[in-house]
Every structure is written in structure tokens, then in C-alpha cells.
Amino acid sequence: MAKRSTVLKVDKLSKSYGDRPIISNFSLEVAEGEAVALTGRNGAGKSTLLRCIIGADRPTEGTVEVLGTKVNESNPEIRRNVATVIDDLDFFPDLSVVEHLDLLARAHGLDDPDELVDEVLEEVQLVPQSGQFPGTLSSGQRRRLALATALVRPRKLLVLDEPEQRLDVEGVAWLGKRLAVEKQAGLAILMASHEPTLVEALGARIVRVGE
Numbered sequence: 001m002a003k004r005s006t007v008l009k010v011d012k013l014s015k016s017y018g019d020r021p022i023i024s025n026f027s028l029e030v031a032e033g034e035a036v037a038l039t040g041r042n043g044a045g046k047s048t049l050l051r052c053i054i055g056a057d058r059p060t061e062g063t064v065e066v067l068g069t070k071v072n073e074s075n076p077e078i079r080r081n082v083a084t085v086i087d088d089l090d091f092f093p094d095l096s097v098v099e100h101l102d103l104l105a106r107a108h109g110l111d112d113p114d115e116l117v118d119e120v121l122e123e124v125q126l127v128p129q130s131g132q133f134p135g136t137l138s139s140g141q142r143r144r145l146a147l148a149t150a151l152v153r154p155r156k157l158l159v160l161d162e163p164e165q166r167l168d169v170e171g172v173a174w175l176g177k178r179l180a181v182e183k184q185a186g187l188a189i190l191m192a193s194h195e196p197t198l199v200e201a202l203g204a205r206i207v208r209v210g211e
């Protein structure tokens with residue numbers, strides 16, 4: 001079997017706030033077609049680690065590379081290769097659900113964005129809400145919309161922070177199947193999760209943070 005290419009490489013990453021260390025000397029590699037689940041107690045630093053990996057926070061020490069390019073959140077190449085669902089997104093208040101997804105798809109220059117947006121809306125079960133503003137959605141529907149924003153953009157690496165949050169049992173089952181399809185297609189996936197059924201469905205390699 002051919003060796004899979006490394007998509008994400010984290011080398012000796014540390015993050016401190018003042019004199020308080022949050023992450024110390026963390027290293028990780030994630031290959032194409034591989035899923036890694038970060039687990040650990042609340043407060044172990046999983047979210048901080050993910051924010052450093054995508055460039056939203058700057059690590060105190062260490063490096064992060066995606067496909068050999070040092071991560072910088074403003075780098076067009078990184079933005080083209082990395083899709084994220086980290087924090088609750090701040091949606092534009094005057095854009096509807098479908099307008100948000102259409103804007104993202106067109107901004108990334110995808111072929112036939114209309115068809116892609118329609119497919120994703122169907123998949124995340126937001127077709128009836130497509131004309132609504134995000135502020136009118138339930139918390140579970142907003143989570144589905146956040147996940148949809150990652151599915152309408154190009155990606156070689158998908159980074160998710162507890163994507164199961166506010167999804168019902170059916171939603172978690174759908175997410176596990178969807179991520180498994182992405183993994184099979186060669187996507188590298190890194191996520192923090194407290195949901196064992198999701199981790200198991202994805203066949204993810206488990207990495208404990210904070211030990």
C-alpha cells in the first residue's frame with residue numbers, strides 16, 4: 001500500500017497565557033484519508049490547540065504546517081485547503097441561510113455553486129429554513145448550518161471542535177456517516193469530541209490532550 005501524504009504536521013506546539021501553560025510540546029501528524037479525535041477532560045486545552053492549528057491563535061512555540069505550508073489564517077492557500085467549524089459562527093444578520101452558503105461557495109470559486117448549495121441544504125435538512133435568517137434558527141439548526149459552511153467550500157483538511165454539540169441522536173448518526181465518506185475520499189479530519197459513537201463511527205485515531 002502506498003504511503004499516504006501528510007496533510008497536517010504539528011511540531012512541538014506550546015501555548016501559554018502569561019505564565020499559565022495551556023498546551024506543552026504537542027506534536028501530531030494527520031495524513032490524507034485519516035481521522036484523528038482529540039479527547040480529554042474539559043479544560044485540557046483541546047479548543048486552544050485547534051485554534052492554534054488553524055491560525056486563529058498564535059502558538060507560544062512550535063510550528064504548524066498544512067501540505068508543507070506554514071499556517072497563516074490570511075494565506076489564500078491555507079484558506080483554500082482548510083475548512084473549519086470551531087466556534088459558534090457569527091453569521092451575517094441580513095443574509096438568509098441559502099445566501100450564506102451561496103456566498104461561501106462562490107467566494108471559493110467552486111464549479112456549479114448552485115447545485116452544491118442545494119445538495120448540502122438537502123443533506124443538513126435545512127431546505128425548509130433556507131430563506132430564514134440564521135438568528136431565527138434553533139440551536140441545533142444553527143449547528144447544522146455551521147457544518148454546512150464547511151461542506152460548501154474546498155478542503156484537504158477539516159478541523160472540527162465538538163461538531164456533535166446540539167445535534168440530536170439522528171444528527172450525530174448522520175454526521176458520523178458524512179465524515180466517514182469524507183475520510184474515504186481522502187480528506188484529513190481533526191476533531192475534538194466527547195461523543196464516543198461519533199469517534200467510533202469515523203474510525204478515528206484517538207489522541208488524548210492534557211496528559
